Amino acid sequence: MNWDKIKIIGKFLIGYIVTGSALIFVIPQLGKPFPLSPDDIHLIESLSVIIWIVLLPSIVIYKYYETDEISLSSIPFFSKILISINVLFTCVFLGFYLSSNLNTGDKNMITIEDEFGKTSIVKIVNEQYIKNVLIFVFDNDSQDTTKNWLQKGFLEACDVDLMQDQYVNLISANDFVTNLGFQYDDVIPLSKKMKIAKEKSIPYFMSGSYSFNQDSILISWNLYDTQKGTVICNNTIKNHNFFNLIDHISLELKSCLALSEKYVNETIDLPVSSQLTESIIAFEYYIKALLAREDNNYQTALDLLNKAVQEDPYFTWAYFNSGPLYSYTNKMDSLHVSVKNTIDNIERLPPHKRYEIKYIYYTFNKEPNKVFTVLKNWVTQYPNTIDGHKKIARYYLDGENFDDAIDHHYKILEIDSLTYGSFYSISDLYKKNGDYNESIFYGKKYLDATEYSDVNGYIHLGNVFQSMGELDSAKVYYEQAEFMSPLNFRVQQSLVKLNSVFGVDIKSDYYNLLSFCKSNKDSIATFNLLIDYYRLKGQLNQAIVLKDSVVSCCVNHTYQKSKLDEIKHRWGMLLDLGEINTVFENISQFEIEFNFNIDSLFKPNYLGTDNFSAFSDNVKTHIGQIFLHESLDASYVKYIKSYINYIENYYKPNYTQYSLGELEPLLKARIAFFENNYEQAISILESNNNVERTVDYFITLARYCHFQENFVKSKDYLDYALQRTPHNPKAHYYMALLLHDWDKEEQAIYHLNYAANIWKFADKDYIYYNLLKSTASEWDVM
Structure with a gap:
C-alpha cells in the first residue's frame, strides 16, 4: 500500500469537502446576474451537491493513479471500469432526480377555472421560498408632528407595492406592538423589535426613520x-417624490433578501403609484382615514376616504376600505356603490x-356559486394566505359544514402556528358540531397557547361545559x-346566565350587571337577560315593555339586523299571549319599512322575483320563526308550505353559503306533525340533530315521540333538555304530561308542581300557564 498516495488523497479530500461546502453558499450569488427564480437556484444547488457526492469515488481513483504526466493509460483496466460505472450511475441518478423535480415543478403550475368558466394556468410558490419580513412603523425624526401620518403611510405603501411579488411577504408589526401596550407612534427599542420577531418566528425584520430636507x-x-x-443591509434614500421612495425601498429590499437581480428586474413590478394613487394629497387623506378607523371614528374615516376619491376617482384602495365603514354605519346604498x-x-x-373583493362583490x-368558486380558487392559488382560509372557513361555517371549516383552520395553523385564534375557532366549531371532547381539548390548547391570559378562553370553555349540562364545571371556568377580569361585562353576563339556569332570582344580578355595561350593545344584552327572566316566569307583559325599549334602542344601532332579532323575539312573546292577529299586524308594518309584500311571500309559486334588499330577505327568514309556535294550529299549514317554497326556490339559490340552522327541519317536521305523520316528523328532526341544537328543538322532538307513544325516547330527550336547563318550566310541564300518560303519576305531579x-x-x-292549570284541574291536583 502506498502511504504517500494515501496522505495525498487525504489532503485532497479535505480540500474537496471545503471547496464543495463553499459552493453551496457561492451558487446563489453566482445566480444573481441571471434571470433565475429561487426555485431555479435551489435546483442548481441540489444538482451540484449530487454531482459533488456521487462522483467522489471516480475522483478518488483518478487522484490515486495520477502521475506527473496525466494519462488514462496509468489507470488499471478494472479501475477504469469502476469509474465508467460511477459516471454512468451519476448520469442515471441525475436523470431520475431531474425528472422527479420537473414533475414536482409541474405540480406547482396548476389550472384553475374562474367564476366565468375561463381556465388559466397559475403558479403556486413553495412556502419555503417565501421571504417573511416583519416591518415596524418608521419613526418621525423631524419636529413636524403634522407629518406623523407618514409613519403609517410608509408601512401601507411598502405593503401594497410588495404584494406584487409572491416571494416577499411583508407583515405589519402594528397589531403585535399594540397588544404589548405601545402606542402607534411610540419609539420601540431595537431589542423589543427583535424579541417580537423571534416570538412570531419571522426571520427578518425591518425598521427605519424619516426626516425632511428642504423639499425632499x-x-x-x-x-x-x-x-x-x-x-443585513442599511439604506439611506432621498427623494422629493414619496412614491419613488417606496419603489426604491422595495427594489433594495428584494436585493437584500438575495433574490436574483435578473429575476427582480424581469418580474412584473409596477410603480406603487399605479397600484395606489399618483396624488400625494389623496394618499394623505387615505392614510388619515385608516388611522381614524383604528380609533373607531367611522364617520370621520368615511369623510376622509370620500375626499381621497374626489382627488383621485380611480383610487381603488380608498373605495375598498370605505365598504366596511358604510356597513358599520348602516349606509347600504353607499356600500353597493363602493x-x-x-x-x-x-x-x-x-x-x-x-379574490377578496370578488368574494365581497358576489356575496x-x-x-353564491361565484362566491364559492372565488374562495376555492383563492386558497388554491394562494394556499399560504391566511385571509383566504379564514373566509372559506366562514363560508363553510355559515352552511353548517363544520368539518370543512375545521380543516381550513388546521391549515391556518400549519401556515402560522402562532395564529392562536384558530385553536379557539376549532374548539367552537367542534362545539357546534356536538363533539364536546374535541371542543374542550382545543379550548384548553387555546388557553395554553395564550399562557392562560385570555379571559375569553375561560368564558368559552364555560360555555362548552354549560352546553353539556355540566353546570358546576361551567361555573368553575x-x-x-x-378572578382574572372582575370588571369584564362578558364574564358577569355569563355568571348571571348560569344563575338563571340554576333557577336563581336574577333581578338583583340584573341591576348589578348594568354597572358593568360599557356600550349600547352591553345595555341591550343586559335588558335581554331580564326579558328572558320574565319570559321564563310567564310574565310576558313586563317582558314586552322591556323589549319595546330595546327595539327603540336599535334605531341607531350599528346593524339593523339587531332590530330584526329583537322584533322576532317580541313576536314570540305576543304569540305566548295568544296575540296572533297582533303579530301579523306587526308584519304588515314591516311590509312598508322593508319593502316587501307578505301576500307575495305566501303565494304557492312565489320565487322572489322582485328586487328585495338584503334586509327584507332577513325579515322574511325571521317570519319563519312564528310558524313554530304552538298557538298556531293546522289551519296555518298552507302558510308554512308557502314559506318552505320560498326557502327552497329563492333563499337557498341566493344564499347557499348560509344555513337556516334548525328552522328548516323544525318547519318541515311541523307540517308532518299537523298531517299526523309523527314518524316522518321525528325522522326529519333526528336526521338533522346534534347535541348543540337548542333546548326547544329537543322538547319538540320529545313531544313528537310522545304523540307516537315512544315514551322512552321522549323521556330521553326531555332528560337532556333538563340537564342543560334544569329550571325550564316548559320541559317540566311536558315531562309531567309524558309521565302521566306513562302511568307514573307521582313523578308526573312532581314535574307539574x-x-x-x-x-x-x-x-x-x-x-x-293556562294549559298547565287546565291539566292540573283535569288531574285534580290544584
Whole structure:
C-alpha cells in the first residue's frame, strides 16, 4: 500500500469537502446576474451537491493513479471500469432526480377555472421560498408632528407595492406592538423589535426613520437578521417624490433578501403609484382615514376616504376600505356603490387581493356559486394566505359544514402556528358540531397557547361545559374568568346566565350587571337577560315593555339586523299571549319599512322575483320563526308550505353559503306533525340533530315521540333538555304530561308542581300557564 498516495488523497479530500461546502453558499450569488427564480437556484444547488457526492469515488481513483504526466493509460483496466460505472450511475441518478423535480415543478403550475368558466394556468410558490419580513412603523425624526401620518403611510405603501411579488411577504408589526401596550407612534427599542420577531418566528425584520430636507424626504432603513440581530443591509434614500421612495425601498429590499437581480428586474413590478394613487394629497387623506378607523371614528374615516376619491376617482384602495365603514354605519346604498367602484377598478389591486373583493362583490350580489368558486380558487392559488382560509372557513361555517371549516383552520395553523385564534375557532366549531371532547381539548390548547391570559378562553370553555349540562364545571371556568377580569361585562353576563339556569332570582344580578355595561350593545344584552327572566316566569307583559325599549334602542344601532332579532323575539312573546292577529299586524308594518309584500311571500309559486334588499330577505327568514309556535294550529299549514317554497326556490339559490340552522327541519317536521305523520316528523328532526341544537328543538322532538307513544325516547330527550336547563318550566310541564300518560303519576305531579311554582306569578293570558292549570284541574291536583 502506498502511504504517500494515501496522505495525498487525504489532503485532497479535505480540500474537496471545503471547496464543495463553499459552493453551496457561492451558487446563489453566482445566480444573481441571471434571470433565475429561487426555485431555479435551489435546483442548481441540489444538482451540484449530487454531482459533488456521487462522483467522489471516480475522483478518488483518478487522484490515486495520477502521475506527473496525466494519462488514462496509468489507470488499471478494472479501475477504469469502476469509474465508467460511477459516471454512468451519476448520469442515471441525475436523470431520475431531474425528472422527479420537473414533475414536482409541474405540480406547482396548476389550472384553475374562474367564476366565468375561463381556465388559466397559475403558479403556486413553495412556502419555503417565501421571504417573511416583519416591518415596524418608521419613526418621525423631524419636529413636524403634522407629518406623523407618514409613519403609517410608509408601512401601507411598502405593503401594497410588495404584494406584487409572491416571494416577499411583508407583515405589519402594528397589531403585535399594540397588544404589548405601545402606542402607534411610540419609539420601540431595537431589542423589543427583535424579541417580537423571534416570538412570531419571522426571520427578518425591518425598521427605519424619516426626516425632511428642504423639499425632499430623507429616509433611512435597516433590514435585520432576527436570530442574530445583525444588520443585513442599511439604506439611506432621498427623494422629493414619496412614491419613488417606496419603489426604491422595495427594489433594495428584494436585493437584500438575495433574490436574483435578473429575476427582480424581469418580474412584473409596477410603480406603487399605479397600484395606489399618483396624488400625494389623496394618499394623505387615505392614510388619515385608516388611522381614524383604528380609533373607531367611522364617520370621520368615511369623510376622509370620500375626499381621497374626489382627488383621485380611480383610487381603488380608498373605495375598498370605505365598504366596511358604510356597513358599520348602516349606509347600504353607499356600500353597493363602493363595492361596484372597487370592482370597476380591480386591476389596481394585486391578484390575491382581487379574490377578496370578488368574494365581497358576489356575496353582496347574491351569486353564491361565484362566491364559492372565488374562495376555492383563492386558497388554491394562494394556499399560504391566511385571509383566504379564514373566509372559506366562514363560508363553510355559515352552511353548517363544520368539518370543512375545521380543516381550513388546521391549515391556518400549519401556515402560522402562532395564529392562536384558530385553536379557539376549532374548539367552537367542534362545539357546534356536538363533539364536546374535541371542543374542550382545543379550548384548553387555546388557553395554553395564550399562557392562560385570555379571559375569553375561560368564558368559552364555560360555555362548552354549560352546553353539556355540566353546570358546576361551567361555573368553575366562569369564576376563573371573573378572578382574572372582575370588571369584564362578558364574564358577569355569563355568571348571571348560569344563575338563571340554576333557577336563581336574577333581578338583583340584573341591576348589578348594568354597572358593568360599557356600550349600547352591553345595555341591550343586559335588558335581554331580564326579558328572558320574565319570559321564563310567564310574565310576558313586563317582558314586552322591556323589549319595546330595546327595539327603540336599535334605531341607531350599528346593524339593523339587531332590530330584526329583537322584533322576532317580541313576536314570540305576543304569540305566548295568544296575540296572533297582533303579530301579523306587526308584519304588515314591516311590509312598508322593508319593502316587501307578505301576500307575495305566501303565494304557492312565489320565487322572489322582485328586487328585495338584503334586509327584507332577513325579515322574511325571521317570519319563519312564528310558524313554530304552538298557538298556531293546522289551519296555518298552507302558510308554512308557502314559506318552505320560498326557502327552497329563492333563499337557498341566493344564499347557499348560509344555513337556516334548525328552522328548516323544525318547519318541515311541523307540517308532518299537523298531517299526523309523527314518524316522518321525528325522522326529519333526528336526521338533522346534534347535541348543540337548542333546548326547544329537543322538547319538540320529545313531544313528537310522545304523540307516537315512544315514551322512552321522549323521556330521553326531555332528560337532556333538563340537564342543560334544569329550571325550564316548559320541559317540566311536558315531562309531567309524558309521565302521566306513562302511568307514573307521582313523578308526573312532581314535574307539574315544579312548573307551576315557576309560573305562579304568570300573566293570566299566558297560554302555557293556562294549559298547565287546565291539566292540573283535569288531574285534580290544584
